[in-house]
Amino acid sequence: MTEPVPSQLQQYRRSIDNLDAALIHILAERFKVTQQVGQLKARIGLPPADAGREREQIQRLRSLAESSHLDPDFAEKLLNFIINEVIRHHVAASDGSGD
Amino acid sequence: MTEPVPSQLQQYRRSIDNLDAALIHILAERFKVTQQVGQLKARIGLPPADAGREREQIQRLRSLAESSHLDPDFAEKLLNFIINEVIRHHVAASDGSGD
Numbered sequence: 491m492t493e494p495v496p497s498q499l500q501q502y503r504r505s506i507d508n509l510d511a512a513l514i515h516i517l518a519e520r521f522k523v524t525q526q527v528g529q530l531k532a533r534i535g536l537p538p539a540d541a542g543r544e545r546e547q548i549q550r551l552r553s554l555a556e557s558s559h560l561d562p563d564f565a566e567k568l569l570n571f572i573i574n575e576v577i578r579h580h581v582a583a584s585d586g587s588g589d
Numbered sequence: 590m591t592e593p594v595p596s597q598l599q600q601y602r603r604s605i606d607n608l609d610a611a612l613i614h615i616l617a618e619r620f621k622v623t624q625q626v627g628q629l630k631a632r633i634g635l636p637p638a639d640a641g642r643e644r645e646q647i648q649r650l651r652s653l654a655e656s657s658h659l660d661p662d663f664a665e666k667l668l669n670f671i672i673n674e675v676i677r678h679h680v681a682a683s684d685g686s687g688d
Binding site: 496499505506507510511512514517520521523527531536543551559560561564565568572 | 604609
């Protein structure tokens with residue numbers, strides 16, 4: 491059932507694969523930073539969550555998405571998806587923070 | 590209720606903001622490419638979904654995630670989240686494809 495993939499489609503897929511690799515590496519770096527945030531907050535006794543910071547992040551990402559012609563609702567859902575993962579990690583490590 | 594943010598935390602947050610902007614821009618580019626894939630598939634009569642391609646993408650991302658010390662399950666969930674959004678877009682535009 492293996493059909494030859496048209497070369498134009500192959501070319502698009504190579505771009506998607508490159509972009510996905512970039513996404514993974516940026517996310518890996520982001521988790522490194524949020525881990526440090528969690529440790530810092532625990533050390534200086536700051537609460538894990540910061541509603542003001544979260545509101546700012548959402549507003550900023552929505553407007554960045556708009557200027558990139560990306561659906562702002564999707565950008566917001568994605569940020570929440572990532573923040574939930576950060577919280578899950580931090581709960582597991584008991585060091586808090588949804589940064 | 591506005592407390593001064595420690596400078597180390599501010600620095601971490603600036604990194605997170607930069608990384609989030611990079612994520613948004615890469616995703617915007619990815620959606621541009623998947624849109625072209627959808628149009629190409631519709632034009633040449635290829636089915637929107639390709640289970641073999643999806644399996645390859647998942648395997649590739651999981652192994653990239655592992656080598657970046659990112660949770661492979663998270664990478665897989667994220668890819669599914671993005672592919673679902675691509676499908677939602679394509680259903681809306683009736684041009685199919687979960688690439």
